[in-house]
Amino acid sequence: MTARVQSVLNEVEYIVGYKTYIELIRPFLTxxxxxxxxxxxxxxxxxxxIRLAGEGHRVAVVSSGDAGVYGMAGIIIECMExxxxxxxxxxxxxxxxxxxxAASMLGAPLMHDFAVISLSDLLTPWEVIEKRVRLAAEADFIFAIYNPKSQGRTQHIETVREILLQYRRPDTPVGLVREALRGxxxxxxITNLNEFTNYPIDMLTTVIxxxxxxxxxxxxxxTPRGYKL
Amino acid sequence: MTARVQSVLNEVEYIVGYKTYIELIRPFLTxxxxxxxxxxxxxxxxxxxIRLAGEGHRVAVVSSGDAGVYGMAGIIIECMExxxxxxxxxxxxxxxxxxxxAASMLGAPLMHDFAVISLSDLLTPWEVIEKRVRLAAEADFIFAIYNPKSQGRTQHIETVREILLQYRRPDTPVGLVREALRGxxxxxxITNLNEFTNYPIDMLTTVIxxxxxxxxxxxxxxTPRGYKL
Known part of the structure; x- marks a missing residue:
């Protein structure tokens, strides 16, 4: 949590959010x-x-991680429009x-160009996601995979593994972080590309x-940045 | 700055960093x-x-933005090794x-899959970077471009524009943010793909x-996430 979030939480009258995230910030509320x-x-x-803000109240909408990455920032603007x-x-x-x-808990895997990809097909056709995975694999991007698996979608991450194995060695390091930095x-x-889907992965896991x-x-x-030591 | 950084800065004996970044945190030092x-x-x-830490001191190495994204985290581990x-x-x-x-100052451009790419060819061959740009453009990733231009490299961003124009409309929105959130x-x-290189861009600019x-x-x-309003 940034210092700016702490001060804004103190200033607002209303806090709106998904109940699980509200519980995470409950200790900071007065x-x-x-x-x-x-x-x-x-x-x-x-x-x-928006209704509360329209009445003149100060309102904070909470989102987990960064509200600007697959978070609430976009839908707020669209609803305001x-x-x-x-x-x-x-x-x-x-x-x-x-x-x-997740990267901070694994070491330094994001020292080079990376692609952030969500495997959730609730709002995006799977064909679009799969095409992105294939091209990003060919481009040798590091992957940060969000929403890798849910109860209704267990095969997508296996497909991603198969695509990546066409471009990268089976012993390519893979990190699995669940509920990153939530104490x-x-x-x-840390495992590898060949084996990582043998381990527990769910919607709260980030796969690097x-x-x-x-x-x-x-x-x-x-991931070395390329410095000569 | 996160709450965790504030508390760690208070706990350490030494702070090591690039002088420009040291100046940014000078108000927090005692x-x-x-x-x-x-x-x-x-x-x-x-x-x-590492020498100071090896002597038993508590040391903080500062890095701008996220130390884990093109930052100091990787080189620290490599030097420890x-x-x-x-x-x-x-x-x-x-x-x-x-x-x-940068996204937070533009609105909500990163609501969907995105690629983070540095155009600095100091440590990476330009051919590798250009291939990544081409494949990420074809995959319809949003781009977050770091180090878009320096005095010695003024043509790379023009090449990126030309590649992107092969895959995206000239009026595709482009955001330029310089020294994001530094007061x-x-x-x-906010401009567009056809015109953005007409505006000032330097090493402190992030291009979305x-x-x-x-x-x-x-x-x-x-960038709409895909919700039906």
Missing amino acids: HQEVVATGMRQEIDRCREA QAGLLDLPLEIIPGVTAASA DESSVL VGNSQTRIVGPYMV | HQEVVATGMRQEIDRCREA QAGLLDLPLEIIPGVTAASA DESSVL VGNSQTRIVGPYMV
Whole structure:
């Protein structure tokens, strides 16, 4: 959490968010009125926040990681547009996205060019995602994979593995980080491209796949930037 | 700056870093001894930090944005390996990388899959970079471009524009953010793929190029996540 988020949380009257994320910031709340809603109610949350802001209240909408990466920032602006309220004052406060949080627990896997890809096909056709995976694999991007697996989608990550194996060695390092930086809830594992899908992966896992240069250095996964030591 | 960085800065005895970044955190320093070095002295900084840590001191190495994205995290680990000191305790604290900071000032351009690419060819052959640009353009990734231009490299960003124009409309939104979130130093401009290289771009600029779905919404640049409003 950034210093800016802490000060804004103190200034607002209302906090709107998915109930799981509200619980994460509960220790920081004092006077604020909380509007917590369930999963997949993103549009409802935005409309309620905009209604309150339209009445002149100061409102914070919370999002996990960085609100600007697959987060609430976009849908808020789209709902403001639909409501004809694009002139409402809006501050988007960036955060530490899951790729950065997971990388910090693995060592330094993101020292070179990387692609951030979500495997969720709720809002994106799988063909689009698969094409991106194939081209990014060919381009030797490091991968930061969000939403790698859910109960309804268990095969996508296997397909990603098969595509990557066409371009990268089976022993390419892969890091699995679950609930990155959420204290005791966090778990970290470094494995490789051939084996990583044998380990538990769910929607709270971030998968980092190394590029052709990534290597294991002691307990760390490191992609060299290219310095001559 | 995250709360974790603030508390670690308070706990350490030494702070090692590039002098420009040391100046940015100067207001937060009290008792710490500062070791500031010049540009391109990354390896010297790491060796000095490791020497001090090896003597039992608590040392913070500062990096701008996120130390884990083209930052100091990797070279620190590589220098620890070279010194045979991989067992030194190391905490990598993630931060807000330039892609996130720039996106927050533009609206919500990173709501979908994106590629982070540095155009600096100091440590990477230009052919590798150009291939990545071409494949990421074909894959319809949003682009977050770091180090887009320096005094010695003014043509790379023009080449990137030409490649992207083979895959995307000339009116694709492009955001230019200089010194993102550095207070009065920051500047923001939203333009398009055809015209963006007519504006000032330097090493402190982050360039965000939209994908085929990105649009201008009032004063914002937004890539829709795909919600039906």
